[in-house]
Amino acid sequence: MTLRAVVEGVGHYLPDRIVPNSEFEKSLDTSDEWIRTRSGIERRHFAADDQTTSDLAVRAARAALGDAGLSASDVDGIIVATSTPDLTFPSVATMVQQELGMTRGFAFDVQAVCAGFVYALTNANALIVAGQAQCLLVIGAETFSRIMDWNDRSTCVLFGDGAGALVLRGQEGKGSNEDRGILSADLNSDGRYREMLYVDGGVSTTGEAGKLRMQGNPLFRQAVEKLASTAETALAKIGLSGADVDWIVPHQANIRIIQGTAKKMGVSMDHVIVTVQDHGNTSAASIPLALSVGVERGQIKRGDLLLSEAIGGGLAWGSVVLRW
Known part of the structure; x- marks a missing residue:
């Protein structure tokens, strides 16, 4: 017998404010068509001024616990993947722990930018398989609207x-x-590519949060190659290939990256969960959001073989294969 980390519940939360592409036309030299053509994005959600990353994480956590029919007292630990924490410290995970009324176990954050949820899932799996925990809450949560340069279209x-x-x-x-x-x-990670996607601030440099900077075209080329490669590696470890996958649930960064990766793997877009049009790139939150929406739509069903892959600043990238 082999111990597995099995998904018992899933949930998500999106802030109330929906921002269509047309809203950017008021302040930038851009258009709905320009944004949709280059990214596939039609709208996204922005947190309210008084909402923090931990607020969003708590809402998603409660939804997942409800779906699993469990309470916070059943949870041994919380892992939050985020690059936009409420504070430098303590971790968002401990804030979620407090809000859920969980007074035992452990909580910590993982920072691998857009690949954060894949890293968090892998750590959670290792903890369960090693016997360090029986039940874990794994969350991806971001407020990337707080680190945007609103003049950079x-x-x-x-x-x-x-x-x-x-x-x-x-x-x-x-x-x-x-x-x-x-x-x-x-x-995987490779620090040589860090200038392709980074934030130009931090505690030990500027003392400020900074703004996101990205080299779009070079990052696109790296993304398709590395995402397809990590996906194939993860599948090969268990003797499977893209043909065996029921659903690819990718990081939702850009529809062209999603399409390019699926094509490189020989998987039809009919077997890819796509939410980027409604959410934009929510970094570490994008995969769990897509998983929850896929279940909500009735696409993902028990027993389906799922592949999730992501790449983010670092560069850091990776994949997870799981059966729902």
Whole structure:
């Protein structure tokens, strides 16, 4: 028998404010057509002035716990993937822990930008398989609207705010790729590419949060190659290929990256969960948001084989294969 980290619940939260592409036409030399053609994005959500990343994370966490039929007292630990924490410290995860009324266990953040949720899932899986926890809450939450340069039309139109969460519980499997739960993962990073996507501020440099900077075209080329490669590596670890996948649930950065990766893997877009048109790029929140929406739409069903892959600043990238 093999211990697996199985998804027991999923949920998400999006702020009330919906920002269509047309809103940017008032202040930037851009248009709805320009944004849609280059990114596939039609609208995104922005947090209210008094909403923080932890606020969004708590809403998603409660939704996931409700879906699992569990309470905070059943959870051994919380892992939050985010690059936009409320404060430098303490972690967003401890703030979520407090708001949920959870007084035992552990909580910590993971920072790998857009790849953050894949990194968080991989860490959660390792903790469950190692016997360090039985039930974990894994959250991706971001307020990227707080680090946008509103004069840079190449970046500020791409990002949005939101949160998604999964509840993972340890469950015995047979040790085959037919088991439910996380079956394999692949993580990578290469600091040589850090200037392709970064924020120009920080605690030990400017003392300020800074603004997001991106080299779009070079990053696009790196993304398609690296996402397809990590996906194929994760699948090969368990003797599978793209043809075996029911759904690719990718990081929702850009429709052209999503399409390019699927094509490179030989997977039809009919088997890809796409939410980028409604959410924009929500960084570490995009995969759990897409998972939750995929379930809500009735696309993702129990027993389906899912592949999630993401790339973000660092560069950091990776993938996870799981059976729902």
